[in-house]
Amino acid sequence: MxxxxxxxxxxxxxxxxxxxxxxxxxxxxVGSWTELPAAKQQSMKKHLGEVISVDVHESEQGERYxxxxxxxxxANFSSDIPALLITVFGKISMDGQIKLTNLQFSDTFLKAxxxxxxxxxxxxxxxxxxxxxxxxSIFKSVIGHDLDELxxxxxxxxxxxxxxxxxxxxxxxxxxxxxxxxxxxxxxxADDVQAQTGKKVLYAANLTGHTFHLKEQAKKxxxxxxxxLLLNVLAYGYDVLHELARDPEINIPIMAHPSLAGAYYPxxxxxxxxxxxxxxxxxxxxxxxxxFPSPYGSVVMPKEENMAIREQLVSPELPFRHSFPVxxxxxxxxxxxxxxxxxxxxxxxxxxxxxxxxxxxASAGGKAFQQAIDAALAGTSLADYAAxxxxxxxxxxxxxxxxR
Amino acid sequence: MxxxxxxxxxxxxxxxxxxxxxxxxxxxxVGSWTELPAAKQQSMKKHLGEVISVDVHESEQGERYxxxxxxxxxANFSSDIPALLITVFGKISMDGQIKLTNLQFSDTFLKAxxxxxxxxxxxxxxxxxxxxxxxxSIFKSVIGHDLDELxxxxxxxxxxxxxxxxxxxxxxxxxxxxxxxxxxxxxxxADDVQAQTGKKVLYAANLTGHTFHLKEQAKKxxxxxxxxLLLNVLAYGYDVLHELARDPEINIPIMAHPSLAGAYYPxxxxxxxxxxxxxxxxxxxxxxxxxFPSPYGSVVMPKEENMAIREQLVSPELPFRHSFPVxxxxxxxxxxxxxxxxxxxxxxxxxxxxxxxxxxxASAGGKAFQQAIDAALAGTSLADYAAxxxxxxxxxxxxxxxxR
Numbered sequence: 001m002x003x004x005x006x007x008x009x010x011x012x013x014x015x016x017x018x019x020x021x022x023x024x025x026x027x028x029x030v031g032s033w034t035e036l037p038a039a040k041q042q043s044m045k046k047h048l049g050e051v052i053s054v055d056v057h058e059s060e061q062g063e064r065y066x067x068x069x070x071x072x073x074x075a076n077f078s079s080d081i082p083a084l085l086i087t088v089f090g091k092i093s094m095d096g097q098i099k100l101t102n103l104q105f106s107d108t109f110l111k112a113x114x115x116x117x118x119x120x121x122x123x124x125x126x127x128x129x130x131x132x133x134x135x136x137s138i139f140k141s142v143i144g145h146d147l148d149e150l151x152x153x154x155x156x157x158x159x160x161x162x163x164x165x166x167x168x169x170x171x172x173x174x175x176x177x178x179x180x181x182x183x184x185x186x187x188x189x190a191d192d193v194q195a196q197t198g199k200k201v202l203y204a205a206n207l208t209g210h211t212f213h214l215k216e217q218a219k220k221x222x223x224x225x226x227x228x229l230l231l232n233v234l235a236y237g238y239d240v241l242h243e244l245a246r247d248p249e250i251n252i253p254i255m256a257h258p259s260l261a262g263a264y265y266p267x268x269x270x271x272x273x274x275x276x277x278x279x280x281x282x283x284x285x286x287x288x289x290x291x292f293p294s295p296y297g298s299v300v301m302p303k304e305e306n307m308a309i310r311e312q313l314v315s316p317e318l319p320f321r322h323s324f325p326v327x328x329x330x331x332x333x334x335x336x337x338x339x340x341x342x343x344x345x346x347x348x349x350x351x352x353x354x355x356x357x358x359x360x361x362a363s364a365g366g367k368a369f370q371q372a373i374d375a376a377l378a379g380t381s382l383a384d385y386a387a388x389x390x391x392x393x394x395x396x397x398x399x400x401x402x403x404r
Numbered sequence: 405m406x407x408x409x410x411x412x413x414x415x416x417x418x419x420x421x422x423x424x425x426x427x428x429x430x431x432x433x434v435g436s437w438t439e440l441p442a443a444k445q446q447s448m449k450k451h452l453g454e455v456i457s458v459d460v461h462e463s464e465q466g467e468r469y470x471x472x473x474x475x476x477x478x479a480n481f482s483s484d485i486p487a488l489l490i491t492v493f494g495k496i497s498m499d500g501q502i503k504l505t506n507l508q509f510s511d512t513f514l515k516a517x518x519x520x521x522x523x524x525x526x527x528x529x530x531x532x533x534x535x536x537x538x539x540x541s542i543f544k545s546v547i548g549h550d551l552d553e554l555x556x557x558x559x560x561x562x563x564x565x566x567x568x569x570x571x572x573x574x575x576x577x578x579x580x581x582x583x584x585x586x587x588x589x590x591x592x593x594a595d596d597v598q599a600q601t602g603k604k605v606l607y608a609a610n611l612t613g614h615t616f617h618l619k620e621q622a623k624k625x626x627x628x629x630x631x632x633l634l635l636n637v638l639a640y641g642y643d644v645l646h647e648l649a650r651d652p653e654i655n656i657p658i659m660a661h662p663s664l665a666g667a668y669y670p671x672x673x674x675x676x677x678x679x680x681x682x683x684x685x686x687x688x689x690x691x692x693x694x695x696f697p698s699p700y701g702s703v704v705m706p707k708e709e710n711m712a713i714r715e716q717l718v719s720p721e722l723p724f725r726h727s728f729p730v731x732x733x734x735x736x737x738x739x740x741x742x743x744x745x746x747x748x749x750x751x752x753x754x755x756x757x758x759x760x761x762x763x764x765x766a767s768a769g770g771k772a773f774q775q776a777i778d779a780a781l782a783g784t785s786l787a788d789y790a791a792x793x794x795x796x797x798x799x800x801x802x803x804x805x806x807x808r
Contacts, residue, residue, distance in 0.1 A: 028574065031545030047548040076547050078576040080614055082639035086663050087574055090636065093666030094697050094705070094733075100667070141435030143480050144451040170432065170491055172482040210484055211615060211643045232494065235486035237641040239615045259490050262497030263504070267671040293498050301498070329498075 001046060003071035004109050006088035007102035010066050011269050015096075017066035018054050024092055025049035025070050047073055067101070079112030081238040081285060089272070097269040103280050105318070114246055115320020116288045118253045120346055123288055123324055126227070126253070127163050127200055132377060133345050135369050136164035136326065137362070138352035142171040147185045150177055153362070154186045158193040158201045160355065160366015164289075164348065167206035167230050169257045179205055179217060180224040187225035204228035204255045204289075207244075211236055215243075218250050228253045234260040234277075238285040245286025255326075256287035265305075274305045279312025283323045289348065294327030296335045303342075310343060326350045332400035333393055334382060336372035349373065359395050368396035405450060407475035408513050410492035411506035414470050415673055419500075421470035422458050428496055429453035429474050451477055471505070483516030485642040485689060493676070501673040507684050509722070518650055519724020520692045522657045524750055527692055527728055530631070530657070531567050531604055536781060537749050539773050540568035540730065541766070542756035546575040551589045554581055557766070558590045562597040562605045564759065564770015568693075568752065571610035571634050573661045583609055583621060584628040591629035608632035608659045608693075611648075615640055619647075622654050632657045638664040638681075642689040649690025659730075660691035669709075678709045683716025687727045693752060698731030700739045707746075714747060730754045736804035737797055738786060740776035753777065763799050772800035 010020060026033045029049035036044065052069035059065060070088070077083040089100045116122070124130055137157045142150065157165050165186070173179065183205050190201045205221050207214055207229050214236070218229060233241045233256045244250050258278050265274040278292045290313055295303040306327060313323040325347050327339060332354035339349060349369060358365030371393035375385035382402050386394035412428075414421060430437045433453035440448065456473035463469060474492070481487040493504045520526070528534055541561045546554065561569050569590070577583065587609050594605045609625050611618055611633050618640070622633060637645045637660045648654050662682050669678040682696045694717055699707040710731060717727040729751050731743060736758035743753060753773060762769030775797040779789030786806050790798035 030547060031572075044548050076574070076576075078578070078613055082615075082636060083576045083612060086576075086636050086639050089667065090573060090639075090661075090663030093664050094662065094670075095666065097670075098666075143434060144448050168435075169494060170480070172480075172487045172490075174482070208487060209482060210647055211486075211641060212619070212647050215616070232486060232490050235490050235494075235641060236643065237615060237639060239640065243614055243616050257494075258498065259494030260497050262499065262502075263493065263675045264667050266498075266501075266674045270670045271667045271675065 002074045002106045002108040003050070004074060004084060004088070004106050005052060005069055005071045005104035006100060008068045008070070009099045009101050009268075010068060011063055011097040013064050017056050017068065018051075020066075021051040021054045021068045021070065024068070025051050028070075028087060028090075028092060029072060029076055047076055049073070074106050074108045079109050081242060081281060084109070093270075099268065099270055100272045100276060102273065103276055105284065110284070110319060113242070113284045113320070114286065115283060115318065116286050116323050117245055117251070117321075118288045119321025120314070120324045121321065123202070123253050127202065129163060131345060133340060133373055134163040134324070134348045135161070135366065135373065136166060136348050136350040137162045137355045137366060138166050138350065139168045139171070140352060140356040140362075142168045142177075144176070146176045147181060150182060151185045151189045154189045154203070155193060156362040157355065157366060158190055158199075159197070160363040161197070161199060161370045162201065162355070162366045164202045164204065164228065166204040166255060169206060169230065169232055169259050171206050172208040179207070180220045183221050183224040183226045187227070202228045202253065204230040204253075206230045206232075208232070211240060214240060215247060215250070218244060222250065222252060226252060228255060230255045230257055232257045232259045233282065233285070233287070234258070238281050241282070241285040241287060253288035254286065255289040256282045256291065258290075258292050261292070273308070274301065275308035275312050279309040280318075283313055283318060283320060287323050289324040289326055291326040291328045291350065293329050294331060294339070296327070296330060296338060307342065314346060322346070324348050330354075333368045333372035333396040334400050334402040336369065337376045337382065340376045354396075354400065357399070358392065359399060360392065364392045364395070368392040372396070406478045406510045406512040407454065408478060408488060408492070408510050409456060409473055409475045409508040410504060412472045412474070413503045413505050413672075414472060415467055415501040417468050421460050421472065422455075424470075425455040425458045425472045425474065428472070429455050432474075432491060432494075432496060433476060433480055451480055453477070478510050478512045483513050485646060485685060488513070503672065503674055504676045504680060506677065507680055509688065514688070514723060517646070517688045517724070518690065519687060519722065520690050520727050521649055521655070521725075522692045523725025524718070524728045525725065527606070527657050531606065533567060535749060537744060537747075537777055538567040538728070538752040539565070539770065539777065540570060540752050540754040541566045541759045541770060542570050542754065543572045543575070544756060544760040544766075546572045546581075548580070550580045551585060554586060555589045555593045558593045558607070559597060560766040561759065561770060562594055562603075563601070564767040565601070565603060565774045566605065566759070566770045568606045568608065568632065570608040570659060573610060573634065573636055573663050575610050576612040583611070584624045587625050587628040587630045591631070606632045606657065608634040608657075610634045610636075612636070615644060618644060619651060619654070622648060626654065626656060630656060632659060634659045634661055636661050636663045637686065637689070637691070638662070642685050645686070645689040645691060657692035658690065659693040660686045660695065662694075662696050665696070677712070678705065679712035679716050683713040684722075687717055687722060687724060691727050693728040693730055695730040695732045695754065697733050698735060698743075700731070700734060700742060711746065718750060726750070728752050734758075737772045737776035737800040738804050738806040740773065741780045741786065744780045758800075758804065761803070762796065763803060764796065768796045768799070772796040776800070
């Protein structure tokens with residue numbers, strides 16, 4: 001028999017956690033058990049959830065909690081993410097202090113998934129950059145700007161040598177810059193820069209609007225030359241990402257934005273862990289690149305949670321391509337050595353203010369990051385490298401500070 | 405100019421909440437403001453978010469918090485729920501202790517919505533029950549059961565005089581009882597019961613599977629005679645509910661299940677309030693009936709949160725039909741007077757165990773509820789009414805107790 005296993009952390013000052021675990025295992029599967037006649041139990045056994053483990057602990061603050069693992073028979077639910085989430089956390093999410101902390105997917109379940117179409121390797125192949133960390137920049141302000149302004153911003157960013165440029169996630173379909181025109185204009189700008197510098201840029205256009213039109217929007221963007229897409233996954237559900245990612249006609253990388261994720265992960269008592277939300281589920285649904293709040297910058301996530309997301313995005317346990325980790329928010333060149341120490345080279349350095357806020361503008365901002373990456377890879381300190389005539393980096397370090 | 409307004413509660417022991425509010429208003433709209441040249445400010449003003457109010461408080465536990473209201477120009481986002489949620493709570497959900505507590509929709513935004521197709525009145529009209537509270541029962545165990553068993557359960561429930569029967573939300577597409585066969589079998593059972601008793605029953609079939617197939621599934625169910633649908637809205641996103649509800653070919657009531665809602669609402673510090681999640685958003689997206697955890701039973705929600713959901717489902721502030729409130733979980737006949745006191749007659753009494761667990765079975769369980777409703781409407785105490793020869797009610801009261 002085949003099961004998907006969910007792990008939970010439950011807080012309760014006096015609950016019998018073994019009883020709670022068993023009530024979940026029965027209540028979320030066959031409904032009732034001990035009352036069933038023996039013959040019925042026989043036929044229902046293959047649908048019965050199973051308690052795998054119950055570990056009761058006390059926190060440093062004296063709070064009593066348990067880590068509980070429950071196995072759910074694959075026979076009970078269809079192989080899609082909505083069915084899995086409803087099965088393992090639907091009703092019980094509302095039953096006291098309980099947080100979904102991990103998932104283990106069965107081979108049966110995973111058979112319905114193919115994961116990222118490109119993944120780290122595929123994105124590297126498209127860009128022709130086999131090893132070094134990639135560099136991405138985000139449009140600064142986008143709302144209310146017309147195509148000329150967006151193109152100007154795009155060109156400035158691209159000239160700074162970034163590898164990817166992404167739309168702001170709050171740029172929705174609008175009259176000034178509808179996706180097909182935006183993509184066409186930015187692709188032209190990208191081609192112009194490439195003709196000048198030889199450097200290719202991926203531009204992730206934000207896919208927005210009504211759910212049942214997203215595929216059409218994606219194809220419109222592709223017809224206009226899109227070479228990547230951005231999706232606010234949590235506003236649409238993981239299954240939409242899955243459906244887009246497995247569509248053979250959508251043959252460009254998809255970047256998952258963590259927008260709204262803070263509604264789920266920060267409480268220790270409720271919700272879903274960031275490593276499940278932004279790690280496991282994004283990867284099985286097929287995100288090639290996954291953004292998440294970094295532990296370094298302005299929107300802070302604890303370091304161990306960040307590492308747990310990364311772990312899930314590149315873990316060999318899942319039989320899929322790796323998703324590119326993109327720790328985001330508040331990143332400036334001085335943080336590059338720290339990011340590479342934590343993430344290794346399989347990371348995308350992603351900055352908005354840290355590029356646009358450079359004293360000499362966005363192109364210099366991109367160059368400062370490139371220099372910081374070069375320095376870190378060469379094992380040279382940023383300060384030394386800056387002193388060796390890399391003035392864009394020097395200015396960035398003066399403004400934002402260096403390694404912490 | 406036209407705005408949608410979001411309210412937040414933010415906790416922080418020392419933050420300058422006015423500064424925080426202003427950084428949200430600017431950061432989630434135009435991106436930067438004070439640095440902009442005056443001419444640019446002029447042209448961007450229509451896109452700038454506005455701080456409406458900042459009220460700083462201290463909780464009884466001595467925690468410092470602020471209630472903040474920000475107005476977001478409609479010009480910034482498309483009129484759909486994903487765009488609204490990303491705009492008002494996308495990135496900032498991840499920025500410290502902040503909970504989205506209320507939404508005010510502009511007329512411009514609401515123009516893209518039509519709300520429930522049937523609502524309370526429409527459901528009453530279909531059932532031919534103009535005034536009294538309705539009674540719904542939930543299948544007991546469904547997983548692993550075949551069509552015969554489901555039909556047997558359906559008939560027993562329908563014979564108890566319930567007005568609606570809903571699928572369990574964990575019943576997904578499966579070989580034994582695929583939606584079109586399940587609907588056909590249950591509709592036949594419903595017709596048989598109606599021929600016997602004259603009583604009509606709505607059966608809400610659970611719509612599951614991949615997002616982009618849901619419309620097809622819905623139409624398959626309708627072709628098989630479905631007269632209502634159930635949707636795990638939070639697993640698919642509100643926009644999917646909206647798209648189903650506004651499809652003229654899906655001309656039957658849609659029931660919204662709160663599954664997964666506990667991942668968002670219970671923490672005071674993070675997430676989205678239940679009145680937004682299960683009240684405002686469900687109604688504008690078009691749910692005719694909305695289930696939510698009751699304050700009475702096994703899965704408990706505080707009373708004031710429950711009343712806040714109800715308030716949003718029937719508030720005259722929204723220009724839409726009212727959604728039927730369905731407080732659920734742990735409901736037994738003894739609670740009926742309490743429910744009617746809190747909700748009035750515009751409520752659906754919904755029970756699973758409280759019907760199937762009746763000593764004489766599901767039909768007697770339904771009758772006990774009917775009797776409890778009759779008693780409450782007549783202003784008679786349940787105990788007195790039970791003593792007047794209503795033995796199903798008497799048995800229920802003996803088993804589960806009476807009014808609290």
